[in-house]
Amino acid sequence: METVKLDTLDQKLLTALQTDCRQTTKMLSLKLNLSTTAVHERIKKLEKSGVIAGYVAIVDQVRVDKNFVVFCHIKLQQHKQALLTGFEQAVSLLPEVLECYHVSGDYDYILKIAVRDMEAYRKFLVEKLTTIDYIASTHSIFKINEVKRSHVLAF
Amino acid sequence: METVKLDTLDQKLLTALQTDCRQTTKMLSLKLNLSTTAVHERIKKLEKSGVIAGYVAIVDQVRVDKNFVVFCHIKLQQHKQALLTGFEQAVSLLPEVLECYHVSGDYDYILKIAVRDMEAYRKFLVEKLTTIDYIASTHSIFKINEVKRSHVLAF
DNA sequence: AAAATTAATAGAATATTTTTCTGTTAATTT
DNA sequence: AAATTAACAGAAAAATATTCTATTAATTTT
CATH class of the missing domain: 3.30.70.920 (Lrp/AsnC effector binding domain/regulation of amino acid metabolism (RAM) domain)
Structure with a gap:
């Protein structure tokens, strides 16, 4: 099971989190028309299955002089x-x-x-x-x- | 002011957040030997100055079949x-x-x-x-x- | 097809974390 | 040296994540 099956809600969730992972479950629940619990459980599942490999800060290369x-x-x-x-x-x-x-x-x-x-x-x-x-x-x-x-x- | 001056604590903080931005300020404060408030204020400053451009989830290309x-x-x-x-x-x-x-x-x-x-x-x-x-x-x-x-x- | 089991969901309660507030110390400027 | 600003710490408040309980939907088994 290298790949993981994702429904439309998972895909929306991943797109949202890949854009900004600091969104609250409340915000995400509004976007997906789900409860915060449902969002939370889906995220945890995606983390455990390895679909979400981690969360990182993006640093501006120009401002840290690495451009x-x-x-x-x-x-x-x-x-x-x-x-x-x-x-x-x-x-x-x-x-x-x-x-x-x-x-x-x-x-x-x-x-x-x-x-x-x-x-x-x-x-x-x-x-x-x-x-x-x-x-x-x-x-x-x-x-x-x-x-x-x-x-x-x-x- | 394209580039931003960073002291050693800022650099440590950025390295930590670029590796895992889900660390609590408490965890970060222990690593940097600072209070949670000091860590929090430094992060906010780095965000406002644009050094931290955002926070994103990293998705495993293999598991979503985009490898x-x-x-x-x-x-x-x-x-x-x-x-x-x-x-x-x-x-x-x-x-x-x-x-x-x-x-x-x-x-x-x-x-x-x-x-x-x-x-x-x-x-x-x-x-x-x-x-x-x-x-x-x-x-x-x-x-x-x-x-x-x-x-x-x-x- | 019906019963049983499992998975997904919602709302509420709790725990954790973030954010703000107040006061203090250190550093810088005048 | 005094005044000002910046950085920091601890505690309080606010926001958020997580857990708990119950319900519904979907799947599997009989």
Whole structure:
């Protein structure tokens, strides 16, 4: 049971909570035409089944001076299992790396990195990222503008 | 005043809330060695200054059957202002598109898209994305594995 | 199809948490 | 050094979440 069945009310609830999880059960109950108890129990159920993985605060990258975003494409020298997991563990430990995906295509990994500015990125690249073993090449693509960033999985 | 000055306590608070925003002020006050009032006032200040942009529920992509993630690189035919904003508005309206960035390099935009499976992606591509005007080319890169996905901007 | 069981819901009571209030201390400015 | 402002703590009040009890709807079993 990897996936979970969701009725329309669950979907509405998830959309609402993905947009703003600080809404009171009262507010949600009005939106869904349910009692606060029903809303509460549905939320608890979604938490227990793992559909809701957690609740987080969204921080403005500009105000905390972390608005220099880079997509870094990485090729590895070899593709042995041990090597991949070694790379993946090392990358996961870097706080500047917000996201890392193993992908299909011309390169092996896509990383999303957020730092202060170009100089901070240079330091990160030279002193942290490229010290990881077996990287064949890196290719940096710089964010010019953020058009859309959403956390809402629609149904 | 685009950026906001943050002391060590603010930074600790933000790290904690970016990890789990459902922690009670009591829990946070113990972690920061502060009173609940002090924690509360700091949070309100961070909200008002826009450092905290919001609070959202994180939904498990696997359980809601939206775990087919694609990075789509897009080139436009021209680069006139009106054309860019037209494209950006159209893309922003698509719920499958979680993220869209205008970027430097060989192509103009990077999109992150989450759908059910390859067939859903094909439909999205043919029926939605490529109906937008002035797209010169698209190039899809498929997620093989998610190594890291974090919402925590570290200090 | 009827009875039994389970799941979902509502309203009220309780527990918890947030928010406000008052006063105090620390830091900054004049 | 005095005055002002900002940050903080403890207690009180307000709001919210959670639990409890009962009812209804849906499903399963006989």
